[in-house]
Amino acid sequence: MTAPKNERPPAPTPREMIELEASFPDRSKRLNVDGRLLTHSDVVRERWGLSETRYWERLFHALGYQMQACLDVNPEVTYRLLGVAARRKKSRADRSMAGLA
Numbered sequence: 001m002t003a004p005k006n007e008r009p010p011a012p013t014p015r016e017m018i019e020l021e022a023s024f025p026d027r028s029k030r031l032n033v034d035g036r037l038l039t040h041s042d043v044v045r046e047r048w049g050l051s052e053t054r055y056w057e058r059l060f061h062a063l064g065y066q067m068q069a070c071l072d073v074n075p076e077v078t079y080r081l082l083g084v085a086a087r088r089k090k091s092r093a094d095r096s097m098a099g100l101a
Helices: 014-023 040-048 052-065 067-073 075-097
Strands: 031-033 036-038
Touching (some): 014 040, 014 067, 014 075, 067 075
């Protein structure tokens, strides 16, 4: 569901984001959503009007500041995403140390 043209859709809650991640164990595949095959980024853009980058920023912010809410929804997915966040953080730090960022 998309919002009207001049209106923003509501921001995703930690529960909604974790539930979406649980339904997409393999992000490279398409998932049947309402009778249509959609990629993860298509679902994010359609539901909340966010780019994939902005969605990840919101998701990692929720993991950092609302971790208990994320753990209450699905601990396995939360721990998997924390691993992804740690790898991204390390990769970013390595690039900045090498002068690439």
